[in-house]
Amino acid sequence: MRLPDDLSAxxxxxxxxxxxxxxxxxxxxxxxxxxxxxxxxxxITQALQKADAGDFASETEVSAISAKWQRHAG
Known part of the structure; x- marks a missing residue:
């Protein structure tokens, strides 16, 4: 494998x-x-398969996760 001089060093x-x-x-x-x-x-492949199957988080689930992150951010 050929490496740049700095990486080789x-x-x-x-x-x-x-x-x-x-x-x-x-x-x-x-x-x-x-x-x-x-x-x-x-x-990524698993997520795409779930998306193609219509397996998405509900609005309630998304709101709960958003609220959790907002609590931890501030």
């Missing part, structure tokens, strides 16, 4: 500080990124 420093190889750290970073993105896509 940071990876080098982290590898030295942790006693891990650059390959291990890069692989872990990729794994974390892919898992996070896959989770997010899954959540």
């Amino acid at each position: 940071q990876l080098n420093a982290l590898a030295k500080a942790t006693g891990r190889s650059k390959s291990f750290l890069a692989g872990q970073a990729n794994r974390d990124y892919i898992e996070r993105e896959a989770w997010q896509i899954g959540q």
Whole structure:
């Protein structure tokens, strides 16, 4: 994997500080990124399926959540 010089230097420093190889750290970073993105896509897909099915919050539910956040904001 080609990295910009500054990122490569940071990876080098982290590898030295942790006693891990650059390959291990890069692989872990990729794994974390892919898992996070896959989770997010899954959540979006589920939400779209619910929306397509007409499964929306009621006006009462939305008002309750709005009131809760307004109490905590002020």
